[in-house]
Each structure stands twice: as structure tokens, then as C-alpha cells.
Amino acid sequence: MTTDTGTPTPVNRPKQSRKRVVVTTATSLVAAGALVAGAWWGAGAVLPSNSATGTVVQERLDGLVDLGFPAALASVTHPDGEHDDYVAGVGDIATGSEVPVDGEVRIGSNTKTYTAVVVLQLVEEGLVQLDTPVESYLPGLVRGEGIDGSAITVRQLLQHTSGLPEYTTGIAIALEKIQHAYMSPRDLIDLALAQPAHFAPGERWEYSNTNYVLLGLLIEKLTQRPIFEEITSRIIEPLHLEHTYFPTVGEQGFRGEHPSGYHVDSEGEQFDATRLDPSWGWAAGQMIATPSDLNEFMRAVLDGRLLDEATMAEMQTSVPSEDELWPGSEYGLGLQSYPLSCGGVVWGHGGDIHGFETRNGVSADGTAFTVAVTSLPWGFIDVDDEERLMGAYTSVTETVDAAFCEK
Incomplete structure (x- = not known):
């Protein structure tokens, strides 16, 4: 939000008292483990805590709207757990309504980090190796041309080094065909395994949503409970994330305040894609959260509230990832590291799904930043205009870097 003079006006929402206790404990853990964490994080990745940060964030959000994104939302969570929230653009094109501050958005592949945490908790419990x-x-289950489940490890699924083909090929583009269609996890696996393996397990890194659908099935097999229940009981409830949820079967809308999300149809016309069945994303991309909730989850992943120190070390053991949007990034076990232009790294993930794109990062001092926009770039830019398309994608990731590096 801005005043008439253009100065950003953050909306500061104190956490509930029960949350405050958790944050205080987490901060102590970060301080106690600073020496070890330094080896993981590298130096310098600390978001400046001053009014200039808010100015940078607001200017970046305004710039995203100028590029064509209908709305942009961001949240900065400070080491003490307090968060400042910013918005730009319009919440609904048809009505002209305001963007809800810290509104719920579809977080797409950020879901993978939640799935990874549950798998790693099962590792700690001795149920998975x-x-x-x-x-x-x-x-x-895992059988196909060049595909053999006895040669693919759980680690390779988590790290995208399995060689398994991508099931979303052919369905993610044609939203009109799947917008309101339910697809079971087995449907998704069948789509993947009808294709040959891309490479031998462990040979290299290649992002594939198929890996995380299999991990979701693994969770359900071992716990004998649905994945949404495991994520809720193991992560959402302990962290008191009031606006984070894994939509249940058939749930196409949002439960709380949210901006509308937009996409483009086969004729190139923009349409409202807010209401859709996200089942095709499942354990790889189905979840909804607010920017501040996503910040708090990512902080908890890294400060010891969800995983022990040895497990976090495994999670942050990374390999180079082929991320054109953020050169130099590396992928761990459901978690990605991003080098900052000012030195050091932040850890996060990011997610794209029809109508929404999110990017985030957590710094060494426990500061977190998330930005969300209410369209994928190809929801308003011609897919043949590769330069402009890539520029829009890059502008979102650059917003994360700017939040940590520009003063």
C-alpha cells in the first residue's frame, strides 16, 4: 500500500501470542546454531531492516504491475516473526476491487517443500531411508521404458535426479481442458510412465513433478493417511499457519480473502482462472497459502522447528540446477538455494500454477521474503515473444534479490 506521496505503508500484523512463543524459541535455535548455519548459508545474506527495504519492495511490486501482472503481493517477515505486507495492482479486473493484503494465493511447486519435509520426518522416524x-x-508401481523403481532412490526423487519423465507435458498448457477436471495421483503417474525415462537415475538433474507425486504416494502408503492430513498435522497445525491448506478432493475455490488469478485461453484471450481443480498438481503443487504463512513455513524448515540438524544438513546438500531464471541456483531435497547479487545465498523454492506465480527466500538471520503475482507471464504475453516472456519471469525473481540486496 502507498500514501499519496508514494511512500510505502506496510501493514504490520502481530502474531498471536502462541505463535510468538514459537518464534522466540526458533530465534534462540538460530542463534545457538549460528556457527553451523554459517557453513550452510554462506556470508552476507541478511535483509536490511529499515524503511528503505519497504520502498524497494513497493517499487518492485509497482514495476511488476507495470509489466502486465494484474496484481502483486509481498511479505517481509523479520527475525522476531513480525511481518510487513505490501500490495500493488488490482485484486479483480472485472470489479476493480483492491488486492487483499497478505491474501491467499496458489503456491504451486512450493508444495514440494511441504511434501519433502514430511518425507524427511518419516526418515527421522525410521520409516524411510x-x-x-x-x-x-x-x-x-515404477515401471516403464527405461524405468525401474529398484534403481531409483528416495533421495533421487526428492532431488530431481531420478530421470523420470514429466507428467504435466501436454496438460499444463491446455488449462481449458483440465480447469475443472479431477485427476487422481495414479492418473498422473500413468501419464508419466507412458513415456520413456529421460536418463539413468543419478546421471544428472532435471526437474520433474512426477518425482513428488510418487513421494506423495509413498507418504500415504507408509502413514496409511491422506497426504493433506499428514501435512496438516505435521506442519500446518504445529506452526499455527491459519491461511495454509492442502485443498481437499473436489475443492476448487479459496477459503479466505484472495486476489483473482488470470490465464489465457487457446484464442489468446485472458480469463479468470481463480477457480480450478488443482488435483493435477497434488503433492507437487496443490497447496494454498498467504505470503506471510509461506515465509513462516520456510523459516521453520530452516531453523529446527520441523527437522533436526542432521536432516537439515541432508536437505541442504545440493546439486547444480538448470534454473534459467536464477543462474547459480542449486537444488537440495525439496529446497533450492539462490545466490544473491550482494553475496551469500537465500534458501526457498518457488511455484507456478495457472493464475499465480510465487518466489521466496530465507536469509541467514531468519528473515524471509515472498512475492506473488496473479498470472503467469504467458497469461498476458505471447508465448512466441520469448524475450519479453523471460523478462517478466526474471522480474519476479529479481524482486526477491532486490528485497535482500537493495537499500
Whole structure:
């Protein structure tokens, strides 16, 4: 939000008292583990805590709207758990309504980090071993041309080094065909396994949503409970994330205040894609959260509230990832590191789904930043205009870098 003079006016929402206790504990853990964390994070990745930060964030959000994104939302969560929230643009094109501050958005592939945390908790409980083949947990399922579940480990699924083909090929583009269609996890796996393997397990890194659908099935097989329930009981409820949820079967809308999301149809016309069935994303991309909730979750992943120190070390053991939007990034186990232009790195993930794009990062001092926009770039830019399309994508990731580096 801005005043008439253009000075950003953050909306500061104190956490509930029960949340405050959790944050205080987490801050102590970060301080106690500073020496070890320094080896993980590198130096220098600390978001400046001053009014200039708010100015930078607001200017960046305004710039995203100028590029064509209908709305942009951002949240800065400080080490003490307090968060400042910013918005730009319009919440609904048809009505001209305001963008809800810290509104709920579809977080797409950020869902993978929640799924990864549950798998890693099962590792801590002795139910899963990272270097055991997925065949041991899902016997007879992972089979296809060049595909053998006895040669693919749980770690390789988590790190996208399995070589499994992408099931979203052919369905993610044609939103009109799947917008209101329910697709079961097995439907998604069948789409993937009808294709040949892309490479031998462990040979290299390649992002594939198929990996995380299999991890979701692994979770359900071992816990005998649906994945939305495991994520809720293990992550959402302990962290008191009031606006984070895994939509249940058939749930196409939002539960709280939210901006509308937009996409483009086969004729190139923009349309409202807010209401859709996200089942095709499932354990790889189905969830909804507010920017501040996503910040708090990512902070908890890294400060010891969800995983022990040894497990976090495994999670942050990374390999180079082929991320054109953020050169130099590396992928761990459901978590990605991003080098900052000012030195050091932040850890986060990011997610794209029809109508919404989110990017985020957490710095060494526990400061977190999330930005969300209410369209994918190809929801308002011709897919043949590669330069402009890539520029819009890059502008979102650059907003994260600017929040940590520009003063």
C-alpha cells in the first residue's frame, strides 16, 4: 500500500501470542546454531531492516504491475516473526476491487517443500531411508521404458535426479481442458510412465513433478493417511499457519480473502482462472497459502522447528540446477538455494500454477521474503515473444534479490 506521496505503508500484523512463543524459541535455535548455519548459508545474506527495504519492495511490486501482472503481493517477515505486507495492482479486473493484503494465493511447486519435509520426518522416524529404492516402498508401481523403481532412490526423487519423465507435458498448457477436471495421483503417474525415462537415475538433474507425486504416494502408503492430513498435522497445525491448506478432493475455490488469478485461453484471450481443480498438481503443487504463512513455513524448515540438524544438513546438500531464471541456483531435497547479487545465498523454492506465480527466500538471520503475482507471464504475453516472456519471469525473481540486496 502507498500514501499519496508514494511512500510505502506496510501493514504490520502481530502474531498471536502462541505463535510468538514459537518464534522466540526458533530465534534462540538460530542463534545457538549460528556457527553451523554459517557453513550452510554462506556470508552476507541478511535483509536490511529499515524503511528503505519497504520502498524497494513497493517499487518492485509497482514495476511488476507495470509489466502486465494484474496484481502483486509481498511479505517481509523479520527475525522476531513480525511481518510487513505490501500490495500493488488490482485484486479483480472485472470489479476493480483492491488486492487483499497478505491474501491467499496458489503456491504451486512450493508444495514440494511441504511434501519433502514430511518425507524427511518419516526418515527421522525410521520409516524411510533416503538411499533405499522406491521399489521397496511402492512395489511394482515404477515401471516403464527405461524405468525401474529398484534403481531409483528416495533421495533421487526428492532431488530431481531420478530421470523420470514429466507428467504435466501436454496438460499444463491446455488449462481449458483440465480447469475443472479431477485427476487422481495414479492418473498422473500413468501419464508419466507412458513415456520413456529421460536418463539413468543419478546421471544428472532435471526437474520433474512426477518425482513428488510418487513421494506423495509413498507418504500415504507408509502413514496409511491422506497426504493433506499428514501435512496438516505435521506442519500446518504445529506452526499455527491459519491461511495454509492442502485443498481437499473436489475443492476448487479459496477459503479466505484472495486476489483473482488470470490465464489465457487457446484464442489468446485472458480469463479468470481463480477457480480450478488443482488435483493435477497434488503433492507437487496443490497447496494454498498467504505470503506471510509461506515465509513462516520456510523459516521453520530452516531453523529446527520441523527437522533436526542432521536432516537439515541432508536437505541442504545440493546439486547444480538448470534454473534459467536464477543462474547459480542449486537444488537440495525439496529446497533450492539462490545466490544473491550482494553475496551469500537465500534458501526457498518457488511455484507456478495457472493464475499465480510465487518466489521466496530465507536469509541467514531468519528473515524471509515472498512475492506473488496473479498470472503467469504467458497469461498476458505471447508465448512466441520469448524475450519479453523471460523478462517478466526474471522480474519476479529479481524482486526477491532486490528485497535482500537493495537499500
